Amino acid sequence: MTEVPARERLMDAAVEAFAERGFHATTTRDISTRAGMSPAALYVHHASKEQLLYEISSAGHLNTRHMLADAYASTADPVARLATMQFEFTKWHAVHSKRARVVQYEISALTPEHRREVAGHRRDIERIYQDAIREGADKGVFEIEDVPGTALALISMAIDLVRWYQPDGPRTPDSVAQLYADLALRAVGARTA
Amino acid sequence: MTEVPARERLMDAAVEAFAERGFHATTTRDISTRAGMSPAALYVHHASKEQLLYEISSAGHLNTRHMLADAYASTADPVARLATMQFEFTKWHAVHSKRARVVQYEISALTPEHRREVAGHRRDIERIYQDAIREGADKGVFEIEDVPGTALALISMAIDLVRWYQPDGPRTPDSVAQLYADLALRAVGARTA
DNA sequence: CAGTGTACTAAGCGCGCGCTTAGCGCGATG
DNA sequence: CATCGCGCTAAGCGCGCGCTTAGTACACTG
Structure with missing residues (x-):
């Protein structure tokens, strides 16, 4: 059981969301929710x-x-x-x-x-x-x-x-x-x- | 000198804007401005x-x-x-x-x-x-x-x-x-x- | 078991969005 | 020249966005 780091989980979630809806139609809340985190977590790991x-x-x-x-x-x-x-x-x-x-x-x-x-x-x-x-x-x-x-x-x-x-x-x-x-x-x- | 109807001018402006920035990154203000009109004009001609x-x-x-x-x-x-x-x-x-x-x-x-x-x-x-x-x-x-x-x-x-x-x-x-x-x-x- | 650093969250700010409402200017009509 | 209706605008509403701030839970250290 390997732990996937939060930073990568957010990137994977972003790939999914961007691919489905496009960059501009994707919200940061959507990405962080897909990664199982709060909206603010995205900004802990990405600028x-x-x-x-x-x-x-x-x-x-x-x-x-x-x-x-x-x-x-x-x-x-x-x-x-x-x-x-x-x-x-x-x-x-x-x-x-x-x-x-x-x-x-x-x-x-x-x-x-x-x-x-x-x-x-x-x-x-x-x-x-x-x-x-x-x-x-x-x-x-x-x-x-x-x-x-x-x-x-x-x-x-x-x-x-x-x-x-x-x-x-x-x-x-x-x-x-x-x-x-x-x-x-x-x-x-x-x-x- | 043929007058281009406002409805079509808005469609042409929308094509330009959507092509350049994409649908979600385009604002209705951008489209109506390109067509030389106020933001509300878009909704006179399109739903x-x-x-x-x-x-x-x-x-x-x-x-x-x-x-x-x-x-x-x-x-x-x-x-x-x-x-x-x-x-x-x-x-x-x-x-x-x-x-x-x-x-x-x-x-x-x-x-x-x-x-x-x-x-x-x-x-x-x-x-x-x-x-x-x-x-x-x-x-x-x-x-x-x-x-x-x-x-x-x-x-x-x-x-x-x-x-x-x-x-x-x-x-x-x-x-x-x-x-x-x-x-x-x-x-x-x-x-x- | 107090102290500390790490990984995260709750709450919310300010902005700009899509869209609406109320009304104006003006050519056409009698 | 009053009236009407068409084509348009000024102003702004409410929402949800990207992002920030202040703080919390908790594993780890001595």
């Missing part, structure tokens, strides 16, 4: 409601960026590399669909400074996709006309999943991830081995 | 802030559903049909990117009844995509394993565009629409003529 969002958003962006960098570095084969990237990126959004909903859709609720920081992580993520696609094209393994545009389309598929994905629905994270990895390879015109 | 959102959302859903039905009916050739659908659907989201942002991302702010109605339109849209893909697969023109999953992926590409699309950026609605139509045909494994 503000926005700070709570920032912590969730920042951790999520660092997490996915790291994951993609690892997937990129895992092999030099463009086909396996892009497939792994799209598989992992999609799977993360399915497994952590609530967290991902907050990470992807509540950026505009951050303060300008926090928003700028997060925008940097997002550019990094785009660049990793672009590099993976461009390298495949340069090696003649992919057929691509618009590298940044194609990168955006692949990222969009995975991100938009959090708008409709239901954890208790028929699709498992692995099955969507496999489908989207296959679609990504088709979209880049990958030569089938 | 509530939610009703304003519903009108925007409903019109947008009917609009896109109709557009897709037309594109579906325009030809019996699966390849041309799906290309037209994805082109038009993508182009609409680029041309009306602010309106589309509200239509796609503020559904949870609707009343349960309005949300249910809009959900029906969304199911219709999914079904049109599924029909177009299934028919291509049945005729042996497409290679598809998961029809509903592939439909969701194509829809996601177009919808998620409103998260990043900038009207004054380098990409024109037609250029993104063309790219996404091509990617859609690749994703369904369309035989090139």
